[in-house]
Amino acid sequence: NAGVMQNPRHLVRRRGQEARLRCSPMKGHSHVYWYRQLPEEGLKFMVYLQKENIIDESGMPKERFSAEFPKEGPSILRIQQVVRGDSAAYFCASSGQGREKLFFGSGTQLSVL
Amino acid sequence: SQQGEEDPQALSIQEGENATMNCSYKTSINNLQWYRQNSGRGLVHLILIRSNEREKHSGRLRVTLDTSKKSSSLLITASRAADTASYFCATEAHYGGSQGNLIFGKGTKLSVKP
Numbered sequence: 001n002a003g004v005m006q007n008p009r010h011l012v013r014r015r016g017q018e019a020r021l022r023c024s025p026m027k028g029h030s031h032v033y034w035y036r037q038l039p040e041e042g043l044k045f046m047v048y049l050q051k052e053n054i055i056d057e058s059g060m061p062k063e064r065f066s067a068e069f070p071k072e073g074p075s076i077l078r079i080q081q082v083v084r085g086d087s088a089a090y091f092c093a094s095s096g097q098g099r100e101k102l103f104f105g106s107g108t109q110l111s112v113l
Numbered sequence: 114s115q116q117g118e119e120d121p122q123a124l125s126i127q128e129g130e131n132a133t134m135n136c137s138y139k140t141s142i143n144n145l146q147w148y149r150q151n152s153g154r155g156l157v158h159l160i161l162i163r164s165n166e167r168e169k170h171s172g173r174l175r176v177t178l179d180t181s182k183k184s185s186s187l188l189i190t191a192s193r194a195a196d197t198a199s200y201f202c203a204t205e206a207h208y209g210g211s212q213g214n215l216i217f218g219k220g221t222k223l224s225v226k227p
Binding site for chain 2: 004006031033040041042043044045048056058059091093095099100101102103104105106107109
């Protein structure tokens with residue numbers, strides 16, 4: 001009975017490379033959320049997706065960032081041409097139909113050199 | 114500015130003591146949630162209190178909500194070293210229907226010394 005699974009756990013990229021972060025929601029959950037956390041900060045909402053649909057992307061930077069949640073497979077957060085400021089912990093969460101309580105994964109720590 | 118602001122930023126207590134953390138928010142809410150985060154890990158949902166509730170208990174946790182003051186408190190009784198973590202309050206960004214777009218404060222870092 002796995003919870004929210006994120007991989008990789010740690011990701012190191014050089015400036016200009018692409019970063020792909022994966023998230024498999026908890027079984028039976030169809031709502032996926034991505035959050036970003038900087039050191040000593042709270043989590044900041046990025047995007048909310050359902051299968052094949054982006055519901056709310058109000059927290060996503062306008063450029064270089066994209067997210068998808070395909071019909072089959074995990075949700076992907078993609079960051080193109082990474083910069084040092086993208087270094088952060090990225091957390092995925094999922095919820096069931098109630099959508100009030102979020103279940104979080106362990107996060108992906110992205111380090112941009 | 115933060116919707117949820119926790120206070121204090123850091124709290125250090127001895128095992129067995131009670132720990133109280135506060136949270137203030139700015140807009141109307143349907144509910145307020147508290148989460149816990151161990152170092153380097155994801156958040157774990159602790160408790161949700163609805164706007165029409167004033168107090169809620171779960172094990173050693175007690176949460177209060179004062180909508181007139183737009184504030185909430187989390188009390189952990191008889192603390193243990195394992196309670197050492199950061200604690201965050203969260204409210205939904207869109208009043209009238211949670212979309213999972215939660216606004217988190219910066220958290221209170223609790224340290225419980227054995």
